[in-house]
Amino acid sequence: MDRAELAGFLRSRRERISPADVGLPAGPRRRTPGLRREEVAHLAFISTEYYTRLEQARGPRPSREVLAGLARALRLSDAEREHLHLLAGAPPGPAPGPSREVRQSILDLVHRLPQSAAFVTSATLEVLAWNELAAALMEDFSALSRRDRNLARRVFLGPPSGGRRLYGVSDAEAFARHAARRLRTTAARYPDDPEVSVLIRELRTGSEEFARLWDSHDVDVEPTLRKTFRHPLVGPITVNCDALELTDRDQQVVIYTAVPGTPSGEALRLLSVIGTQRMDAGH
Structure with a gap:
């Protein structure tokens, strides 16, 4: 020491x-x-x-x-x-909790995808980094507290906005299953992390749906290849979904793209111009 x-x-x-x-x-x-x-x-x-x-x-x-x-x-x-x-003379063991530090190269990648909505999530589904188009498509994460940037809390506990659950995505129920399964794996990987324990306890107490999914003990996560957002300003946007695993940080880079030349492609392009200014459009 x-x-x-x-x-x-x-x-x-x-x-x-x-x-x-x-x-x-x-x-x-x-x-x-x-x-x-x-x-x-x-x-x-x-x-x-x-x-x-x-x-x-x-x-x-x-x-x-x-x-x-x-x-x-x-x-x-x-x-x-x-x-x-x-x-301290005590070589470190396994990480006590999910990493929240995003590599600079990944941050650069996310911001170099102007025609794609891209963001990074932790093992607890907290949104750690995002580009402008992701904020315009989903919500302005910079205006939220760290606690409210968690997608699991959003899908299970977040109130619907204009009747839209989880930004109006077509696969909200499928994402809920994905979130519960991923959190079960996370809990097993970080059994001593207090933030993981608090999150799961909060979801089990506040959401009957999460409690039911949690008690199923399922851990297989099925990939989502395509989903549709019902956006309040530009209408429906169908996007292809790709997730890149960052195994050294236990994180994911999620990328949403639309086929160029399609109505969804044009809607996403328009959204990239409008940006998060839409947040003030109705006020």
């Missing part, structure tokens, strides 16, 4: 995070950047005294549970999480 390096690393990661990043109020003017030590300790479920000793290079070797809590509290990337474990 390298106490001095561990202390410096923890301090540097703490100082780069703003209270807003973790859902805390900014409060009165702060003397130092980032979070306070007591805030990190609270988020990591450890005592402030223990965390302070770690930052002062005089704490005992932290357990794997403490390291996992610190990694979540400090929003560490996979590389940073591994570095934290190595500094």
Whole structure:
């Protein structure tokens, strides 16, 4: 265990995070950047005294549970999480929860597909990244909290908009089955992740449909090759669906394309021009 390096690393990661990043109020003017030590300790479920000793290079070797809590509290990337474990003298085991860090090359890919609606989802079906056309076709994800960007919550708990379930897609029920099956696999893969447990408990409590699908114990996921969106401004848009698996991050890149020259192709092209300005069209 390298106490001095561990202390410096923890301090540097703490100082780069703003209270807003973790859902805390900014409060009165702060003397130092980032979070306070007591805030990190609270988020990591450890005592402030223990965390302070770690930052002062005089704490005992932290357990794997403490390291996992610190990694979540400090929003560490996979590389940073591994570095934290190595500094603490405890080589990392399997990832404690689904990765939310999207590779820069994937972000670039998503934004280089102007004629396609593309987005990235985590193992819990949280939308992590998207391009402008995906926002125009589905909804403006930038206007939503992280919690509300979860497609499983959207299909099972989200209220229909204008009578349209899940953006008016033709396969909403099939997607619901897909979501339940994927979350069952995710729960088995990350049994100790509290966010996964909370999500599943919330869905089982709030949706009879999810509870029924969950209790079926099905895990086979059938691919969707085509679906139709009933868009409120440009009408029906039939798209081809492709999903690229990012196995190292347990993520998916989902790409929707329409056949050029068809009414759906023209509708999607028009939507790319209108963009998310439609959000204000009816107000």
